Amino acid sequence: MGEHTDRKPCFGDLGVVFPRGEDGLPRSPETCLACPDKTLCLRVALQGRDGIAMQDRRVDQAYESGMMGFWSRWSRKKLLDRKRRTCR
Known part of the structure; x- marks a missing residue:
């Protein structure tokens, strides 16, 4: 987890990286699952x-x-x- 200056605009935005699904439970979208920063991004969003x-x-x-x-x-x-x- 090095320093990244080229992060996507959605980085750390809980509404984008962990939105509620149709059943009301939060889920990560497929686009986020493929992202190399997904773990750090979700941690930042949850904080x-x-x-x-x-x-x-x-x-x-x-x-x-x-x-x-x-x-x-x-x-x-x-x-x-x-x-x-x-x-x-």
Whole structure:
């Protein structure tokens, strides 16, 4: 993962690199799967405001379905809030 200055304009854009499919689940498009920067791009997208919001929704879903307890949810939400405050 070296420094790349010739990144595509879609780099790190969660709506492009990890959009929701027809079933409501996020999926990477075929064009992204062929890209050499796909892993770094998705990591950058998930660290942005939209990515943090997506993680926040997933925590709520896990709590509502009983897959996560109160304290785990509280801790995760607190961590996401800290990330949101320091996000660019």
